[in-house]
Amino acid sequence: xGIGATHIDHIVISSNNSGAVAQTFADNLGIxxxxxxxxPGTSAQLAFAKLQEVVLEFxxxxxxxxxxxxKAKLWGMVxxxxxxxxxxxxxxxxxxTVGDPTKAVQPGAKIATVKGGTSGVPFxxxxxxxxxxxxxxx
Amino acid sequence: MLKKIHHVGVVVHSAxxxxxxxxxxxxxxxxxxxxxxxxxxxxxxLEIGGSEIELLEPTRDDTGVAKFLASRGEGMHHICFExxxxxxxxxxxxxxxxxxxxxxxxxxxxxxxCFLHPKSNHGVxxxxxTPLTDGHx
Numbered sequence: 205x206g207i208g209a210t211h212i213d214h215i216v217i218s219s220n221n222s223g224a225v226a227q228t229f230a231d232n233l234g235i236x237x238x239x240x241x242x243x244p245g246t247s248a249q250l251a252f253a254k255l256q257e258v259v260l261e262f263x264x265x266x267x268x269x270x271x272x273x274x275k276a277k278l279w280g281m282v283x284x285x286x287x288x289x290x291x292x293x294x295x296x297x298x299x300x301t302v303g304d305p306t307k308a309v310q311p312g313a314k315i316a317t318v319k320g321g322t323s324g325v326p327f328x329x330x331x332x333x334x335x336x337x338x339x340x341x342x
Numbered sequence: 343m344l345k346k347i348h349h350v351g352v353v354v355h356s357a358x359x360x361x362x363x364x365x366x367x368x369x370x371x372x373x374x375x376x377x378x379x380x381x382x383x384x385x386x387x388l389e390i391g392g393s394e395i396e397l398l399e400p401t402r403d404d405t406g407v408a409k410f411l412a413s414r415g416e417g418m419h420h421i422c423f424e425x426x427x428x429x430x431x432x433x434x435x436x437x438x439x440x441x442x443x444x445x446x447x448x449x450x451x452x453x454x455x456c457f458l459h460p461k462s463n464h465g466v467x468x469x470x471x472t473p474l475t476d477g478h479x
Contacts, residue, residue: 206368206369206370207367207368207369208369209368209369209370209390209391210391211390211391211392211393212347212350212390212391212393212395215347215350215418215421217466219464224464225463225464225466228462228463228464229463231438232435232438232440232458232462232463232468233344233423233468234343234344235344255344255345255346255347255423256345256346256347256392257346257391257392257393258346258347258391258392258393260347274464275464275465276463276464276465276466277418277465277466278350278417278418278419278420278421278466278467279418280418281350281418283368283390284391294367295367298366298367300363300367321362321363321367322363323352323354323359323360323363323364323397323416323417324352324353324354324415324416324417324418325352325416325417325418
């Protein structure tokens, strides 16, 4: 039995300059950078591209050092699940350590981190439409 | 034109061990499991939505995957973008002056594939793939 994972929701590319890396991917690969934002709380600089169902998230620090060589690496991935509470329970029952689902940056979404056993991949699960969206009328 | 993320490659010490999480715990379906002798890797593809996760286990010590594992440990290794025409993608990259690993497409687990040099993308290894018409395995 699985955990109801539907697709790779996003892949995180970590770097010391997310804007430069996103632009290089746009130039080299022809992908469109759809959105840029500052992550609330950490002030990390983020840029996003989307190919079909998968988001590429370019993540970098708040401050960019202009003289520093730009370096990036594939960092981690997030899978979308149908029911995050059930998915977390299922993984815990199989012996995996998983954090409690918490409110994600994405509106209405909850996210939980799998801690270990993922072959070195920082790994999380996300469920959309898990919470009421603030400010949305019924 | 790049259509989608075909797969993301994860280098592992043991594909069997890694499948305890990706196959058994997550419940992902294995769509290919093959040793590619000339590349010195065992590759396992697991389906997730319209993409796949590729587990790469080195089968000898003199390959790029083995060296990656020795120097960085297990983790994400490359990202593969699917195209209808891998030859055109490779030629387009060449015309842009992008440094290449493969000068022409070759047969891989995902179909006809080629790799761009990670220097071209600030250290991120990028693959292009066109699945074979009779399935990519």
